[in-house]
Amino acid sequence: MALLEWKDSFSVTVPKYDNQHKKLIALINELHGAMSTGQGNAVLGKIFTELLNYTKTHFADEEAEFKKHSYPEYATHKLEHDKLTNEVVKLYNDFNSGRGSLSIETMNFLRNWLQNHIVGTDKKYAAFLTSKGVK
Numbered sequence: 001m002a003l004l005e006w007k008d009s010f011s012v013t014v015p016k017y018d019n020q021h022k023k024l025i026a027l028i029n030e031l032h033g034a035m036s037t038g039q040g041n042a043v044l045g046k047i048f049t050e051l052l053n054y055t056k057t058h059f060a061d062e063e064a065e066f067k068k069h070s071y072p073e074y075a076t077h078k079l080e081h082d083k084l085t086n087e088v089v090k091l092y093n094d095f096n097s098g099r100g101s102l103s104i105e106t107m108n109f110l111r112n113w114l115q116n117h118i119v120g121t122d123k124k125y126a127a128f129l130t131s132k133g134v135k
């Protein structure tokens with residue numbers, strides 16, 4: 001069973017970003033699936049790298065969009081992205097240096113990290129970006 005399932009209540013009403021969020025959810029589920037089936041560190045590391053890189057790409061895309069349309073919440077939203085990136089980089093570095101392992105606690109942290117950001121922060125840009133014609 002997937003760790004995190006997409007729900008309509010996650011929608012930010014901008015298909016481009018809904019699709020990016022779906023991809024992030026898919027990567028978290030892939031990592032969780034690999035962890036639960038006892039895949040080795042090489043496999044886990046590959047998926048974790050993809051998750052980290054895609055997170056950075058996604059945040060950069062949102063931030064560029066905010067700048068382009070002078071989104072009033074840009075600064076606070078970017079601060080949250082920076083904090084989230086630092087958290088996932090720390091987990092990633094711990095994993096790669098052998099100091100941390102992928103545990104169910106780590107996976108639950110990543111799930112909450114993504115879900116809370118989408119529902120609590122990203123959704124705030126829904127009406128604004130939609131009004132700017134972003135699709």
Ligand SMILES: [Fe+2]
Binds near residue numbers: 017058062118122
């Ligand atoms: Fe997002």
Ligand SMILES: [Fe+2]
Binds near residue numbers: 059077121122
């Ligand atoms: Fe965001």
